[in-house]
Amino acid sequence: MREGRVLSYTRSMIRKNAVENAVPVSLFFTCLADTFAPGVAFSAVTVLERFGARVEVPLSQTCCGQPAAGSGNFREARRMAAKLLAVFDGEGYIVSPSGSCAATVRHVYPVLFRDEPRMLARARAVGERVYELSRFLVDVLGVTDPGSAFAGKVTYHDSCRLLQGPGAGSAPRALLRAIPGVELVEMDESDRCCGFDAAFAVRHPHVSAAMAERTLERILETGAQFVASADLGCLFTIGGLISRSGHPVKAVHLAEVLAGPAEAAP
Amino acid sequence: MTDPRPHAFSRSAESALADPDLQAALSCAIPRLLERRRAAVAADPGFEEARDAASRIKAEVLDDLDLHLERFIAEAGKRGAKIHAARDGAQARDIAAGIAREEGITLAVKGKSTVAGEIGLNPALEAAGVSVVESDLGEYIVRLAGENPSHIVASAVHKTREQVARLFNVVLGEPYTEEIPALVGIARRRLREKFFAAGMGITGANFLCADTGSVAIVTNGGNGRIAATLPRVHLVIASIDKVIPRLADLPLFLRLLARSATGQPLSSYVSVLTGPRRPGDAEGPEKLHIVLVDNGRSAILQGKYRDILACIRCGACLNVCPVYRSIGGHAYGWVYPGPMGSVLSPLLLGLPDAAPLPDASTLCGACAEVCPVRIPLPDMLLALRSDARAQGLRTPGEVLGSKLYAGAMARAGVLEALQRIAGIVSQLLWRNKAIGWLPWPFSGWTARRDFPAPAPQPFRRLWKKQRGIGPWNR
Numbered sequence: 193m194r195e196g197r198v199l200s201y202t203r204s205m206i207r208k209n210a211v212e213n214a215v216p217v218s219l220f221f222t223c224l225a226d227t228f229a230p231g232v233a234f235s236a237v238t239v240l241e242r243f244g245a246r247v248e249v250p251l252s253q254t255c256c257g258q259p260a261a262g263s264g265n266f267r268e269a270r271r272m273a274a275k276l277l278a279v280f281d282g283e284g285y286i287v288s289p290s291g292s293c294a295a296t297v298r299h300v301y302p303v304l305f306r307d308e309p310r311m312l313a314r315a316r317a318v319g320e321r322v323y324e325l326s327r328f329l330v331d332v333l334g335v336t337d338p339g340s341a342f343a344g345k346v347t348y349h350d351s352c353r354l355l356q357g358p359g360a361g362s363a364p365r366a367l368l369r370a371i372p373g374v375e376l377v378e379m380d381e382s383d384r385c386c387g388f389d390a391a392f393a394v395r396h397p398h399v400s401a402a403m404a405e406r407t408l409e410r411i412l413e414t415g416a417q418f419v420a421s422a423d424l425g426c427l428f429t430i431g432g433l434i435s436r437s438g439h440p441v442k443a444v445h446l447a448e449v450l451a452g453p454a455e456a457a458p
Numbered sequence: 459m460t461d462p463r464p465h466a467f468s469r470s471a472e473s474a475l476a477d478p479d480l481q482a483a484l485s486c487a488i489p490r491l492l493e494r495r496r497a498a499v500a501a502d503p504g505f506e507e508a509r510d511a512a513s514r515i516k517a518e519v520l521d522d523l524d525l526h527l528e529r530f531i532a533e534a535g536k537r538g539a540k541i542h543a544a545r546d547g548a549q550a551r552d553i554a555a556g557i558a559r560e561e562g563i564t565l566a567v568k569g570k571s572t573v574a575g576e577i578g579l580n581p582a583l584e585a586a587g588v589s590v591v592e593s594d595l596g597e598y599i600v601r602l603a604g605e606n607p608s609h610i611v612a613s614a615v616h617k618t619r620e621q622v623a624r625l626f627n628v629v630l631g632e633p634y635t636e637e638i639p640a641l642v643g644i645a646r647r648r649l650r651e652k653f654f655a656a657g658m659g660i661t662g663a664n665f666l667c668a669d670t671g672s673v674a675i676v677t678n679g680g681n682g683r684i685a686a687t688l689p690r691v692h693l694v695i696a697s698i699d700k701v702i703p704r705l706a707d708l709p710l711f712l713r714l715l716a717r718s719a720t721g722q723p724l725s726s727y728v729s730v731l732t733g734p735r736r737p738g739d740a741e742g743p744e745k746l747h748i749v750l751v752d753n754g755r756s757a758i759l760q761g762k763y764r765d766i767l768a769c770i771r772c773g774a775c776l777n778v779c780p781v782y783r784s785i786g787g788h789a790y791g792w793v794y795p796g797p798m799g800s801v802l803s804p805l806l807l808g809l810p811d812a813a814p815l816p817d818a819s820t821l822c823g824a825c826a827e828v829c830p831v832r833i834p835l836p837d838m839l840l841a842l843r844s845d846a847r848a849q850g851l852r853t854p855g856e857v858l859g860s861k862l863y864a865g866a867m868a869r870a871g872v873l874e875a876l877q878r879i880a881g882i883v884s885q886l887l888w889r890n891k892a893i894g895w896l897p898w899p900f901s902g903w904t905a906r907r908d909f910p911a912p913a914p915q916p917f918r919r920l921w922k923k924q925r926g927i928g929p930w931n932r
Contacts, residue, residue, distance in 0.1 A: 221917055221918075223867070223873070225917060226873075226877070226916045226917040226918055227877050227880065227912050227913065227916055228910045228911075228912055228913055229910070229913065230913050230915070230916060230917035230920050233917040233921075234917070234920075234921075249921055249925075251870060251918050251921070251922065252870045253870065254867040254868070254869075254870055254873045255867045255873075257864075257867075259863065260860055260863065260864060261840075262821060262840070262843075263817075263843060263856075263860070264816075264840065264842070264843025264844040264845070264846055264847045264852075265844075265847055265852075265857070265860040265864075266844045266847065267847075268860045268861060268863065268864035269864075271864050271868065272864055272867055272868075275867075275868065300840075303837065303840065303841075352820065352822030352823055352824065383824075384780050384824075385780040385820050385822035385824065387780070387820060388820070389820035389821060389822075391817065392817070392819070392820045393902075393903055394899055394900065394902065394903070395468070395817055396468060396471060396817075396818070396902075397902025397903050397905060397906075398471065398472050398475055398902065398905075398906075399471050399472075399475065399781060399784055399785060400820075400903075401903075401905070401906040401907055402475050402784045402785075403780050403781070403784055403820075404907065405906075406780075406784070428909070428910055429907060431892075431908075431910065432892065432903070432907030432908040432909055432910070433906070433907050433908075435892040435908040436892075436894070436906065436907055436908045
């Protein structure tokens, strides 16, 4: 009880600091979290506010265009990219609870606008401001302890797009390890793609499912209660297998673990 | 090599998933190759710098490929090699058959050469009355089974030890054994007779060194060296992208190739062959013919996919690719499987004839991470997908789907309306539990996995309710 009070006092101090030195952050909540898992977006807000961010949520955002871009439908992808660039025009950090959506803006937009210098410059300017949540917490805010009350044995699946860029897998792990109630157990081949890619999963569902099954095997080997990932796509495919097979493991988003169970599902 | 059939990728992949022998072979061999590579790279502190250096040298070659080739041709010619230039596969086949006829060859032993598979060399030589014996163990096994190689380095990686044992037992009539040394011994004994009888040895080339006109061949069985030195005639089939500027660059490439391919510091046999046997030489062929095959490569050189010509055929991108690891190489339908094949095959065959290949990837980026010459394979796969759309190779349904999706996402209001409809439907039909059945084209997903139900209300609506629309929340 006493510990709880200390914790809540610390939190209120953090919040007080937060208002004074608020870092403005625009939440790029992603269409998947928006449509299928609002709790993930709320969790991201919870964690960001816990560490003093002033979270702005531009509600005119829709989708970054990753499914179109990834399947080579560049015309539609460019339209959607232009929209996102307009929505997030300006200054300050843009944070997303998704490694692959952040990577789309950072790495794929410049490809889409290769031949349009003006749009390319805008894409680069916005791309530099976009961060995946855990990397933002660690690299920008310098968070070492996420202050989460989440408890359980957790294994971490690296979403492959998140891996693009040096040391991408280290931020989520550092944060998970710092949670007192979390026991992080590493799965074998945590960075092997689980087979989720919107277009690939539709075109080659059997290959995609086989890849996911391999990932699930590796997860089950750890005996973890939870598998966490920074991408909802991975969690859809892994979670879809889990719910079909009834295995005793739960797919959770990294943001939900970082936020703690109370805020996990509104 | 049979006709290319990458268009059957989807069906072939499905049967590959259902083949227990293939699955057993892949899950035994590939992790071993990966682990060996990982250990070899970890043991080489300068590996990343070596990749940078190799990638720079390859760029230097591709900037002036014609000059480097001219140099190679001149230097190799000076040292007594006969050089033939083949514009395409047909010309290369004619040249090879012509050489065999001229030299009166009836039996040839051959080392592993993927470009020979690309141009269909074996059937052409067989038609010209030459029997061709594969001397690479993997190729030998694959040939016995009447199959094609499924890997650019380990041709028979798709076969289990038991399958090979049965093959040697049934086809060769050897006593059944699953002992690998015994199986290797059988192949060695049978090949030895052929090596002594063959009038011609055929090999590929791992590298062509421009400044000395040398052909570098690496093998682990030593068969490449025997094929290159024992028979009277040595025929080298090499694609034009194999050239490197200097013999002095060779150690760098050998280091990268061996570590990336098999996790060895160096391949067991490295042969650097410069010209045929000179007077006084103890060994070597009397004649050395080198066929340089273009077959579409100078066209690739002019375009945005130029860097695929830097590929040194180590196979690391195959081994690490989660798609290749799931289905093996045959599903890709031609001699070049995996990520490098999914880029190269459409460029060599034409995108319409290999359209499914660039889509045979989740763009996870694992291939780019291991490529020893840093070819941006995922970027190229993505660009090829964009070409497919631009060339009208997508189905009207898919194009329409993409347009509808972009239309729905153009306005947040439209998206929210759709989300609310989806939320209501989901509550009515599935009570917000995981969805177990979806109609085509999503039926494939729900065949083996559930799909998450849309939330009753989307985040954007919940957020508006919770926080209102303040100055921060436009």
